[in-house]
Amino acid sequence: MKLAPSILSADFSDLLTDVKRIEEGGADIIHVDVMDGHFVPNISFGAVVMKSLNGKTKLTYDVHLMIENPEKYIKDFVTDQTEYITVHTEVLNGSTEALEMIRNYGIKVGLSINPETDIKELMPYIDLCDLILVMSVHPGFGGQKFIPEVMEKVTFLDNYRKENGKNFEIEIDGGINMDNVKYVCDMGCDMVVAGSAVFGKPDIVEATKAFKNI
Ligand code: DX5
Ligand code: ZN
Numbered sequence: 176m177k178l179a180p181s182i183l184s185a186d187f188s189d190l191l192t193d194v195k196r197i198e199e200g201g202a203d204i205i206h207v208d209v210m211d212g213h214f215v216p217n218i219s220f221g222a223v224v225m226k227s228l229n230g231k232t233k234l235t236y237d238v239h240l241m242i243e244n245p246e247k248y249i250k251d252f253v254t255d256q257t258e259y260i261t262v263h264t265e266v267l268n269g270s271t272e273a274l275e276m277i278r279n280y281g282i283k284v285g286l287s288i289n290p291e292t293d294i295k296e297l298m299p300y301i302d303l304c305d306l307i308l309v310m311s312v313h314p315g316f317g318g319q320k321f322i323p324e325v326m327e328k329v330t331f332l333d334n335y336r337k338e339n340g341k342n343f344e345i346e347i348d349g350g351i352n353m354d355n356v357k358y359v360c361d362m363g364c365d366m367v368v369a370g371s372a373v374f375g376k377p378d379i380v381e382a383t384k385a386f387k388n389i
Contacts, residue, residue, distance in 0.1 A: 176360045178386050179206040179237045179346070181370035183219055184317045190224070193374060194232050200383025204237045204258060206348070206368045208317075211242035214266060215315035222251035229254055237261070237366075239287065239348065241314045245273045253280045261285025261308045261346075264297045274303045285346070289314060294328050304343050306366070307332055311359075312349030317370040321350030326362055333363030357389050 180202050185193040194205065205228070210219040225236060235258035242248060245262040252260055260277045264286055267273065277284045287308035288297050297307065309328050312319035325347075332345050347359050348368035356367055369386060376382035 176356075176364070176387075176389065177203040177366040178373075178383065179204045179366055179368045180373040180383065181206040181208050181239075181317065181348075181368050182374070183208040184370035184374035186374070187220070187224070191228065191231055193379060194228055194234070196379035197373060197383045198232055198234055200380040201387040202234060202373075202383050203366075205232070205234045206370075207236050207238045207252075208370075209238065209240050209242060209248075209252075210315060214243045214263065215241045217315045222248075225252065226254060229256060232256075237285075237346075237368075239285075239308065239368075241287075242266070246270075246276055249273060249276050249280070253282060257282050259283040259285045259306055261287050261306060263314075264288045264300070265292055267300065269299075271300065271303060274300060278303070287314075287348070288328065290322050290325050294331055301335075301341070301343065306344045306346055308346040308348055309364075310349055311347050311351070314349070318375070319350055321352075321355055326359070329359070329362050329364060353385060353389075356386060360389070 180197045207225050210217050212218040238252045238260045262273045283305040285306035286304045311325045344365040346366035347364045351369045352372040373382045
């Protein structure tokens with residue numbers, strides 16, 4: 176399992192220190208939650224904050240764009256450390272432009288889906304994707320409760336890739352903690368986002384290690 180702690184729950188006044196803690200604990204990648212106040216009812220931070228970490232951590236970036244018109248902003252998130260850029264199914268409106276842009280920058284292509292969106296909406300794009308990010312909370316805020324019904328999507332996607340010889344990864348995001356992480360991995364998730372369950376703990380290094388030991 177790859178662990179992607181979300182810096183949305185980190186201490187922004189001392190971000191690098193928190194990032195060093197997850198690095199020490201064995202995190203695999205930094206989850207970067209970008210919110211525009213339009214697609215989701217909250218504003219988080221933009222590319223300058225992410226880029227402040229460039230060259231200062233060995234970890235790569237897993238960028239989660241919860242924004243409208245992602246094709247306007249993808250370029251800003253392209254760095255030597257950017258491994259994935261994920262956009263939302265709900266903003267594509269039938270266009271593959273954003274997904275193709277990410278691919279053309281040589282970055283792994285991610286596509287996310289909200290809890291209330293039918294998986295059928297995502298399927299037309301699946302062959303363009305390296306990663307499917309299943310939202311297990313309504314995007315916009317950290318620290319929400321896991322919505323178990325979204326696991327139907329994980330099961331569907333896991334079966335789909337096995338039956339069709341596909342090798343996209345499945346990531347889950349929202350409300351993941353020590354009580355449900357084993358379950359979601361057993362169900363087929365390859366990558367797990369955790370915000371408050373890592374950065375909200377008094378000992379971030381130990382919280383990261385505990386996830387990785389699952
Ligand atoms: C929600 C974000 C998540 C979230 C994770 O909009 O995409 O990455 O911050 O935080 P926790 O793990 O606290 O639910
Ligand atoms: Zn996220």
